Amino acid sequence: MRYIIIGAGAIGGTVGGRLAEAGQEVVLVARGAHHAALREGGLRLRVPEGELRFRLPVVDGPDALGTLRADDVLVLAVKTQDSEAALEAWGPAPVEGGGTAAERLPLVCAQNGVESQRLALRRFRHVYGVCVWLPATHVEPGVVSAAGTPLTGVLHLGRHPHGTDDTARRIAADLEKAHFEAPVVPDVARWQYAKLLSNLGNALEAVSGPVDSEEAVALYRRVRAEGESVLAAAGIAYVGAEEQAAARGDKVTLVPLEGVPRGGGSSWQSLSRGAGSIEADHLNGEIALLGRLHGVPTPLNELLQRLANQFARERRAPGSLPLRELTRLADEAVAFVQEDRGARP
Structure with a gap:
């Protein structure tokens, strides 16, 4: 072939x-x-x-x-x-x-x-x-x-x-x-939906840098929890952490490459290249879509989708939004949705 x-x-x-x-x-x-x-x-x-x-x-x-x-x-x-x-x-x-x-x-x-x-x-x-x-x-x-x-x-x-x-x-x-x-x-879709959940952090990394601090990990967990709630409401199965670990084990271990600086994931790379577009509509945006179809609010994923697209459109440098500012915006987005739902008749 x-x-x-x-x-x-x-x-x-x-x-x-x-x-x-x-x-x-x-x-x-x-x-x-x-x-x-x-x-x-x-x-x-x-x-x-x-x-x-x-x-x-x-x-x-x-x-x-x-x-x-x-x-x-x-x-x-x-x-x-x-x-x-x-x-x-x-x-x-x-x-x-x-x-x-x-x-x-x-x-x-x-x-x-x-x-x-x-x-x-x-x-x-x-x-x-x-x-x-x-x-x-x-x-x-x-x-x-x-x-x-x-x-x-x-x-x-x-x-x-x-x-x-x-x-x-x-x-x-x-x-x-x-x-x-x-x-x-x-059932390859089960594996892809599990990967989708991990990819929800791509936009977070792209706009605010590596997800390696306690604050960044906490925010990612909130973003992922929205995704898990949406998949549960939609009845979509995905591979759990234990099954993933058993399948991957230590088969792919990252090592430093000579002359290759530390980089980021696919969305970070899009911003680094100044590509002008980013895949957030099909990662965080997939969760937003399913949330709207099944009545589950997804303010954090919607926020990351919007910010990632803005960064790509404006060709802003990856990681240039301070994490503290992103966390503040996330808290505001959640509060707004809660207030909006509470105000509905």
């Missing part, structure tokens, strides 16, 4: 580089300065073994690649806010022997949140979800860092909305030759 990595950033670049290292055919899809850097200097993948460099085919869209092959696997690794444009572009791409990518090829959504595969299923017949447990960083064009060892990541995958098949098992086998563990599960 040939892997078309649509979005060769932190996750896509790491998966693509590791697959190429393992002998798989890989094509990278990127835009702008990152596209130019990949074409000129190749993909520089910084991992605990050192810096690896891969000279791989790089395109900016399906037209540059031409007719797709029948054995191609499309790996969607853009941020969720960019999924619709990517699906619109790649769905109609012709495949050798007839038909389109949307009709014939597997599409693997290797992204945070749960929305992209729902978007994909409107266009693609064969959609696979991935719960991405892969610490990686992309802030410099052409360069991706992944500090996990002995494994680079753990990637639970399965068909969307549920089930497994031979295609999923073949993809998993390729990933397991490439420094990943890739359990094939019939």
Whole structure:
């Protein structure tokens, strides 16, 4: 199989580089300065073994690649806010022997949140979800860092909305030759919703810095509690902490990488790159959506969603809102909702 990595950033670049290292055919899809850097200097993948460099085919869209092959696997690794444009572009791409990518090829959504595969299923017949447990960083064009060892990541995958098949098992086998563990599960959504809860802290980190102080951890717990209440009201199951710990263990331990400064998660990286957009609408915003559908107030997640979008829109530096100020805004948001609910007839 040939892997078309649509979005060769932190996750896509790491998966693509590791697959190429393992002998798989890989094509990278990127835009702008990152596209130019990949074409000129190749993909520089910084991992605990050192810096690896891969000279791989790089395109900016399906037209540059031409007719797709029948054995191609499309790996969607853009941020969720960019999924619709990517699906619109790649769905109609012709495949050798007839038909389109949307009709014939597997599409693997290797992204945070749960929305992209729902978007994909409107266009693609064969959609696979991935719960991405892969610490990686992309802030410099052409360069991706992944500090996990002995494994680079753990990637639970399965068909969307549920089930497994031979295609999923073949993809998993390729990933397991490439420094990943890739359990094939019939209920991948349970893993993704558990990851969604942990990702609710991404916006907090992006606007106010690392969630490593007592005050920051306390605020994150309040944000997560809203998410847990919403999932319970919606009847959505997710993997518990014990099951996650048993599955991951010490398989992915982070080590300092030479020449790689300490960074943050995916939302922090978006602000660092000045990307102009952020995935909060599909993380904290997913909780806000479910809260409105099921009558559960979510003032903290709504606040983080709004602030993260404001930071991205205004291209503000990550971590520049003092945590004390964010905590004050959070308390005000909760108080306002309580007062509003109390004032209703």
